[in-house]
Amino acid sequence: xxxxxxxxxxxxxxxxxxxxxxxxxxxxxxxxxxxxxxxxxxxxxxxxxxxxxxxxxxxxxxxxxxxxxxxxxxxxxxxxxxxxxxxxxxxxxxxxxxxxxxxxxxxxxxxxxxxxxxxxxxxxxxxxxxxxxxxxxxxxxxxxxxxxxxxxxxxxxxxxxxxxxxxxxxxxxxxxxxxxxxxxxxxxxxxxxxxxxxxxxxxxxxxxxxxxxxxxxxxxxxxxxxxxxxxxxxxxxxxxxxxxxxxxxxxxxxxxxxxxxxxxxxxxxxxxxxxxxxxxxxxxxxxxxxxxxxxxxxxxxxxxxxxxxxxxxxxxxxxxxxxxxxxxxxxxxxxxxxxxxxxxxxxxxxxxxxxxxxxxxxxxxxxxxxxxxxxxxxxxxxxxxxxxxxxxxxxxxxxxxxxxxxxxxxxxxxxxxx
Amino acid sequence: xxxxxxxxxxxxxxxxxxxxxxxxxxxxxxxxxxxxxxxxxxxxxxxxxxxxxxxxxxxxxxxxxxxxxxxxxxxxxxxxxxxxxxxxxxxxxxxxxxxxxxxxxxxxxxxxxxxxxxxxxxxxxxxxxxxxxxxxxxxxxxxxxxxxxxxxxxxxxxxxxxxxxxxxxxxxxxxxxxxxxxxxxxxxxxxxxxxxxxxxxxxxxxxxxxxxxxxxxxxxxxxxxxxxxxxxxxxxxxxx
Ligand SMILES: Nc1nc2c(ncn2[C@@H]2O[C@H](COP(=O)(O)OP(=O)(O)OP(=O)(O)O)[C@@H](O)[C@H]2O)c(=O)[nH]1
Ligand SMILES: [Mg+2]
Numbered sequence: 001x002x003x004x005x006x007x008x009x010x011x012x013x014x015x016x017x018x019x020x021x022x023x024x025x026x027x028x029x030x031x032x033x034x035x036x037x038x039x040x041x042x043x044x045x046x047x048x049x050x051x052x053x054x055x056x057x058x059x060x061x062x063x064x065x066x067x068x069x070x071x072x073x074x075x076x077x078x079x080x081x082x083x084x085x086x087x088x089x090x091x092x093x094x095x096x097x098x099x100x101x102x103x104x105x106x107x108x109x110x111x112x113x114x115x116x117x118x119x120x121x122x123x124x125x126x127x128x129x130x131x132x133x134x135x136x137x138x139x140x141x142x143x144x145x146x147x148x149x150x151x152x153x154x155x156x157x158x159x160x161x162x163x164x165x166x167x168x169x170x171x172x173x174x175x176x177x178x179x180x181x182x183x184x185x186x187x188x189x190x191x192x193x194x195x196x197x198x199x200x201x202x203x204x205x206x207x208x209x210x211x212x213x214x215x216x217x218x219x220x221x222x223x224x225x226x227x228x229x230x231x232x233x234x235x236x237x238x239x240x241x242x243x244x245x246x247x248x249x250x251x252x253x254x255x256x257x258x259x260x261x262x263x264x265x266x267x268x269x270x271x272x273x274x275x276x277x278x279x280x281x282x283x284x285x286x287x288x289x290x291x292x293x294x295x296x297x298x299x300x301x302x303x304x305x306x307x308x309x310x311x312x313x314x315x316x317x318x319x320x321x322x323x324x325x326x327x328x329x330x331x332x333x334x335x336x337x338x339x340x341x342x343x344x345x346x347x348x349x350x351x352x353x354x355x356x357x358x359x360x361x362x363x364x365x366x367x368x369x370x371x372x373x374x375x376x377x378x379x380x381x382x383x384x385x386x387x388x389x390x391x392x393x394x395x396x397x398x399x400x401x402x403x404x405x406x407x408x409x410x411x412x413x414x415x416x417x418x
Numbered sequence: 419x420x421x422x423x424x425x426x427x428x429x430x431x432x433x434x435x436x437x438x439x440x441x442x443x444x445x446x447x448x449x450x451x452x453x454x455x456x457x458x459x460x461x462x463x464x465x466x467x468x469x470x471x472x473x474x475x476x477x478x479x480x481x482x483x484x485x486x487x488x489x490x491x492x493x494x495x496x497x498x499x500x501x502x503x504x505x506x507x508x509x510x511x512x513x514x515x516x517x518x519x520x521x522x523x524x525x526x527x528x529x530x531x532x533x534x535x536x537x538x539x540x541x542x543x544x545x546x547x548x549x550x551x552x553x554x555x556x557x558x559x560x561x562x563x564x565x566x567x568x569x570x571x572x573x574x575x576x577x578x579x580x581x582x583x584x585x586x587x588x589x590x591x592x593x594x595x596x597x598x599x600x601x602x603x604x605x606x607x608x609x610x611x612x613x614x615x616x617x618x619x620x621x622x623x624x625x626x627x628x629x630x631x632x633x634x635x636x637x638x639x640x641x642x643x644x645x646x647x648x649x650x651x652x653x654x655x656x657x658x
Contacts, residue, residue, distance in 0.1 A: 096502070114532070117500045208505070209492060211452040216503035217537050228537070230503075237454035252504060252543055260455050267456050 003074035003082075003130045005089055005122065006032050007115075010069045013040065014108045017115055021126035027073070035059065035071050051079050062086040067103050068093070077129050081336060084145045085129050091196045091221035092121040095204070099225035120207045121200065142328040144335070147297065147304045148198045151182035152416040153273040154282040158266075160185045160417060166262040167244055170232065170255065174245040179270075180277045181206035181239075183303070185417055190245075194222040195302020201231060205243050211235035215252045218245070234259040239277070240270050280307045282416065285409050288402045290394035292374060293327045295335055296410055296418075300383040305410070305418075306331070330374065331389045338367055339378040339387050368399065379403045384411060421612060425641040429514035430633045438512045438519060439629060450491025450629065459510050461521060469523040470643045473544045473580075475573065476554035478531035480562055481587030484618040485554060486526045489632050493620045501530030504540055513640045522640045526552075545573070548580045549643055557615070558588045560596045563605075570609070581646040582611045583639055589615035612638055 002024030007016040013036050020026055039061045042049040051060040056075040060082040063069050070090060072082040093102060096118035101111060128143040143149065153159070159177055167175030167187050174193065176186035183202055190198070197220050208214060214233040219225050229245040232255050236242055242259060250258070263270070276282065287294070293308040308327050342364045369376040375390040377399040386407040390399055411418045421427065429435045441459040444451040453459070458467075474482045483501050487494035490509045509524045527544045534541045545551075551573050555562035563586070570582060584605075586597065602613050614635045 114536070117502050117530070117532070120499050209452070209487075211454045211457075211507075213455065213506040213508075214503060215506075215540075215543065217533065217540075235454040237456045240454065248539065251546075252506065253546075256455055256506075264456055270456075 001074070001076040001130055003077060003085075003126050004072065005085070005126060006035065006071040006073075007089075007093070008032075008036050008069045008071075009108050009111075010063055010067050012108065013037075013069075014112075016068065016108070016112050017119070017122075019119065019122050019126060021123065022130040032071075035061075035073070036069060039069065039071075051082075053079070058082055060086060062090070064090050065099070065103050074129060078336065080341070081129055081145070085125060088125050088128075088145050088196060088199070089122055092118050092125060092200055094221040094225050095197075095200050095218050096121070098219040098228065099221075121204055124203055124207055142306055142325075142332055144297075144304055144306075144332065146195055146199055147299070147302050148195070148202045149182045150280075150303045150305050150418075151179050151184050151273075151276055152281040152305060152410065152418060153179070153184050153276040154284065154415065155269050155273040155276075156185050156417040157415045158269055159273060162262065162266055162269075163187060163242070166242060166259065169258050169262060170244045170246055170250060172232075172244040172246045176202070176243050178202060178205055178241045178243060179239060179274050182277070182280065184273060191301060193220070195299075197222055198302055201243070201245075204231065205233050205241055208233065209235075210239050210241060213252060213256050215255075220245075236263055237267060237270060238274050240274060278307070280305055281410060287406060290391045290398070291388055291402060291406070292391060293331050293389040294406065294410075295328075295331045295387040296407075297335065297339075297385045297387070298383050298418075299385070327374075327389055331376065331387055334369055334376040334378070334389070335387050338369060338376075339385060342367055366400070368396065370396075375399060377403050379407060381407060381411075386410070421638050421641065423641075424515055424644055425637045426514040427634060427637050430512075430637075431630065434519075435512075435514070442510065442512070442629070449493075452490065452492065453508060453510060455508070459512075459521070461512070465512075465519055465521050467521040467523060468643075469525065470549040471525045471527065471547060472550040472552050472583075472639070473527045473548040474552040474554060475544075475569070476531070477562055477565075480554050480556050480559075481616075481618055482528050482531075482554050485585055485587060485616055486528050488616060488618045488620075489526070489636060491628055491632075494618070496619070500532060501528060503533050503537070504529045504543060509636070511636045511640060513637055515644060520640075520644075522636075522643070524636075524639065547578060549646065550581045550583055550639070552583045552585060552639075554585050554587060555597070556588050557586045557595045557597050558593060563597045563601070566605070567609070581642045582609070583642055584611050584613045585635070586613060586615050587618055590617045590619070612642070614638060 002020060002022035004020045004027055006018045008014060009016060015032060018032060039049045049061055051058065057073055058077060058079050059073045060079060061071050070086045072086050074082055093115060097114045101114060125145065128145045163175050163177050163185050164187055173189035174187060176190050177184045212235050216231040217228040218231045219228050231243065232246050233241050233243045234255060296305040306328055365380050367378050374392050375394060376387060377390065378385060378387045386403055388403045388406060430439060441461055442451055474486060476482050478500065479498055484494050486507050490507055505528050507526045509526060511522045511524060513520055513522055529540050529544050553566055553569060555566060566584065606613050616635060
């Protein structure tokens with residue numbers, strides 16, 4: 001599987017960048033030019049070319065701000081997913097250089113140079129689509145576009161007050177604590193940001209190394225596309241980073257000093273919280289051994305929790321059940337292909353292909369999949385959706401009971417701050 | 419300049435040095451430990467700790483970020499990614515000065531050169547109260563070497579009088595170097611600044627030998643910082 005993203009200026013068709021992920025040849029320039037050409041041809045005849053597909057490849061076009069044209073081409077990905085990808089890629093571009101820079105494409109060469117800075121972020125977004133990469137065993141990527149990954153540590157209620165206090169010292173409303181790239185807790189204003197913004201900010205921090213202190217200018221695609229904030233990151237210990245969006249003050253030296261003062265008494269709590277990884281929910285919540293993995297999603301808050309049930313691993317031999325990474329991939333595919341499509345009830349007002357095809361009122365509450373090796377079951381409760389991967393031996397009616405119970409365990413506990 | 423007159427340049431290879439260095443390795447990865455702001459190497463508290471701010475500067479893609487990563491023992495990806503904003507790395511380094519072990523905490527302030535040009539607050543933040551400016555050039559690009567004097571003049575216009583250090587990247591004898599060693603010698607003499615050489619490529623398995631490959635650079639950097647402090651104290655004494 002391979003996914004390509006191209007970006008050109010809308011007026012002149014000058015290529016700004018092309019990125020790809022997965023194994024496949026890079027697209028030759030002539031192909032990129034024809035993709036753009038056919039789109040322009042349509043435009044000159046008042047036809048908007050949205051997407052097309054061949055047997056294995058889907059191609060999607062998107063023009064933003066009448067100034068940049070984005071094109072995605074991928075095999076094995078749905079149109080809906082590519083639509084989301086291009087939205088996120090555009091937001092990543094705004095985040096890096098700001099909307100004004102993107103709208104004034106007169107100096108295309110300069111813009112091209114400036115956009116280099118968003119490559120790491122764009123590449124990561126491509127990886128969210130290109131899941132089954134070349135090296136499944138290595139950094140298996142089980143990320144979901146437009147949603148930020150969270151971790152439900154037993155320590156979260158303690159960490160919450162620490163983050164709130166620290167953010168106040170930073171003179172910031174928007175503070176968040178990342179553990180191994182997952183948001184453990186954040187201030188309430190941070191949760192009010194657009195899901196895309198939360199996603200990109202968390203991604204930006206996690207593509208950097210962990211033990212650094214950073215001061216990165218960022219434009220917020222929805223909230224502040226023209227005026228940059230400072231994204232402040234402070235690596236506390238291990239894989240733990242405390243982050244905030246700040247104005248001109250405090251200076252970075254002070255950030256580090258104050259962070260040490262605020263967090264030095266909490267080292268043990270932080271270390272304990274990090275031990276929750278990679279299960280990502282507390283060991284005290286025991287799931288049925290038939291549960292191989294879970295994916296908990298809140299579209300409204302823009303967050304998800306992904307975990308494989310490790311106690312199920314303990315008893316059995318790995319060879320019997322799909323490997324951990326593979327399991328998460330099955331769950332994610334189930335989410336994309338079934339749960340997200342039929343059960344997404346949020347009144348998505350974007351011009352996304354999916355939103356106009358499915359009237360939002362008829363969203364389903366429950367669905368399942370059965371295959372030779374496993375079963376998947378999804379249950380929606382309000383904005384929260386739980387997808388569970390089961391061993392194939394688990395009967396369908398039992399699945400339902402377990403999913404209901406699991407959903408309650410994970411979302412009702414105030415200490416976990418779901 | 420006689421390097422190594424204050425800091426013992428090969429102490430890390432001695433039995434005592436090796437023992438101390440054990441605190442800087444990660445037992446799980448056998449690579450070097452990375453320290454967050456709440457961490458400190460587990461050395462006896464009797465060992466004195468000194469802290470310095472270094473601003474690393476040079477043209478975009480010359481190798482600033484790669485150099486800091488290499489000095490801190492982190493493998494950095496070979497594909498270039500421009501640094502966004504400021505990225506500050508704290509490197510702990512034990513050095514032997516006369517007969518005393520001193521723990522240096524080196525705060526490396528690295529900023530992407532294009533970010534510096536776009537956002538006005540970045541350069542002042544990096545330069546503010548810096549104890550040292552580390553100029554980076556590439557041995558494969560003579561232009562980056564030729565513009566050092568100009569850069570040094572521009573930087574030294576602040577009042578704080580940081581010490582200067584120069585590092586040349588891509589120094590690999592198998593490369594055909596674009597900067598001659600005679601030019602480097604001449605530069606060192608004229609400016610009284612050591613020119614350090616580094617190769618940031620990471621060849622295969624590097625475990626503890628990695629430390630010894632960068633030990634010389636770190637020792638020289640520590641020595642320059644230490645000397646600057648001594649000079650400063652001396653001057654304070656005279657004017658009092
Ligand atoms: N072969 C070789 N490549 C190097 C060396 N040092 C750096 N590079 C490569 O040069 C490229 C640029 O290095 P960076 O350290 O990212 O450049 P930078 O100076 O931080 O650039 P900005 O962040 O844009 O200011 C990277 O692809 C590095 O891998 C070296 O000593 N040898
Ligand atoms: Mg850099």
